Amino acid sequence: MxxxxxxxxxxxxLLVWSAGRFVDGSxxxxxxxxxxxxxxxxxxxGFGTSAPEMxxxxxxxxxxxxxxxxxxxxxxxxxxxxxxxxxxxxxxxxAVHSRVLRKELPxxxxxxxxxxxxxxxGMFSRHDAFVLLLLFALLMGWTAWEGLRKSxxxxxxxxxxxxxxxxxxxxKALMLVVxxxxxxxxxxxxxxxxxxxxxxxxxxxxxxxGLTVVAVGTxxxxxxxxxxxxxxxxHExxxxxxxxxxxxxxxxxxxxxxxICPSAIEQSVFFRDNVIMLLLTxxxxxxxYGFRGQGTGRINRIEGSILLGSFAAYTIYLVLTALG
Numbered sequence: 298m299x300x301x302x303x304x305x306x307x308x309x310x311l312l313v314w315s316a317g318r319f320v321d322g323s324x325x326x327x328x329x330x331x332x333x334x335x336x337x338x339x340x341x342x343g344f345g346t347s348a349p350e351m352x353x354x355x356x357x358x359x360x361x362x363x364x365x366x367x368x369x370x371x372x373x374x375x376x377x378x379x380x381x382x383x384x385x386x387x388x389x390x391x392a393v394h395s396r397v398l399r400k401e402l403p404x405x406x407x408x409x410x411x412x413x414x415x416x417x418x419g420m421f422s423r424h425d426a427f428v429l430l431l432l433f434a435l436l437m438g439w440t441a442w443e444g445l446r447k448s449x450x451x452x453x454x455x456x457x458x459x460x461x462x463x464x465x466x467x468x469k470a471l472m473l474v475v476x477x478x479x480x481x482x483x484x485x486x487x488x489x490x491x492x493x494x495x496x497x498x499x500x501x502x503x504x505x506x507g508l509t510v511v512a513v514g515t516x517x518x519x520x521x522x523x524x525x526x527x528x529x530x531x532h533e534x535x536x537x538x539x540x541x542x543x544x545x546x547x548x549x550x551x552x553x554x555x556x557i558c559p560s561a562i563e564q565s566v567f568f569r570d571n572v573i574m575l576l577l578t579x580x581x582x583x584x585x586y587g588f589r590g591q592g593t594g595r596i597n598r599i600e601g602s603i604l605l606g607s608f609a610a611y612t613i614y615l616v617l618t619a620l621g
Contacts, residue, residue: 298498304491308484309514312349315480316518319348322473325465347545348478349515352485354554357507362493363560367421368507369515370551371570374409375508376516377539377546378577379608381523385535386601389527393536393595401540405547406582408432409575412547416562416571426555433548488514501619504563508570509615516542543578573611577604 350373354366385391393402411432415425465473488511496506519542526534562571584600 298495301491301494301498304487305495305510305514306491308487308491309517311480311484312353312488312515313517313521315477315484316348317477317521318473319477319481320518320522321465322470322477325470326467326474347542347550348481349485349518350542350546350550351553352481353488353511353515354550355557356482356485357489358554358558360489360493361558362489362503363421363554363558364503365489365492365507365511366554366558367551367560367562367566368504368570369511370546370554371566371574372508372512373516373546373550374543374574375570375577375611376512376608377519377543378581379604379611380513381516381520382536382539382581382596383601383604383608384520385523385527386596387598387605388524389530390598390601391527391536391596401537401544402582404436405540405544406578408436408544408547409578412551413567413571413575416567419562419564419567420559421551421555421562422559423556426552426559429548429552430556433545433552436544436548499619504566505615505619509612577607580604 350369354369357363357365357369382391408429412429415421415428492506492511493503495510496503519538523535523538526538581596584596
């Protein structure tokens with residue numbers, strides 16, 4: 298048991314560190330090739346912060362543990378909204394000015410609804426996975442088009458200033474990309490091995506481990522980057538991290554995992570985890586889109602506290618159910 302725990306802890310630490318290096322290197326390298334800041338922020342950084350979920354879920358699925366893969370997707374999206382945005386809003390209310398982010402809010406809500414619909418029959422097949430991957434490809438095409446337009450946007454402006462503060466030589470940037478990617482793969486294998494071992498020792502399901510330990514662990518890059526962004530007053534980057542990560546998770550991560558290893562979806566999983574993920578996404582759309590007679594959406598401290606309370610209640614319920 299101790300070996301499994303150490304493998305999870307060391308794997309998470311290495312996973313978070315390598316994801317950070319991968320994001321830094323990818324962003325700097327893209328800047329050298331004059332990729333628009335908006336595209337870097339929404340695609341490259343979004344992919345980089347979702348790299349832990351992608352590698353963990355892909356390795357889990359390839360090893361015949363699809364429950365960890367899907368649990369990681371559901372749990373990470375719940376964690377990103379309820380824990381990360383809740384904590385971020387509690388530190389400093391998050392205002393939503395960016396036109397692009399306000400477009401992504403309904404898109405994320407729609408994508409989550411589509412995923413829920415595909416899983417409603419109790420089976421996540423390769424056909425379902427390819428539908429999500431197709432939607433992901435279309436979304437990336439739209440994002441590339443938005444980025445290449447170079448329109449004035451709050452998120453693009455904040456991203457451009459971030460890139461200027463963290464410039465790296467091209468050679469060092471590419472080295473960080475390769476090193477970060479290799480360590481992501483190694484640390485993910487360590488994390489999955491330890492998680493499966495803990496689940497077997499405690500007698501709990503792989504799904505519960507995926508929803509809790511693995512999901513929170515793989516969301517640590519988003520937590521760190523969002524807190525750092527909000528402390529600098531860069532609310533658009535903090536929200537962009539979460540929206541980009543959740544879109545990658547629900548479309549690309551779930552799609553890749555399902556394409557590798559189709560799996561059955563238990564009814565309790567759909568009506569608990571999937572529905573909670575969907576409800577949190579809808580609530581974020583409502584409070585962040587600005588339907589209260591304001592031109593700007595805003596996630597205030599009260600709403601942040603409600604999100605944090607929801608995460609605590611959900612996690613406690615999962616633990617009690619698993620141990621009961």
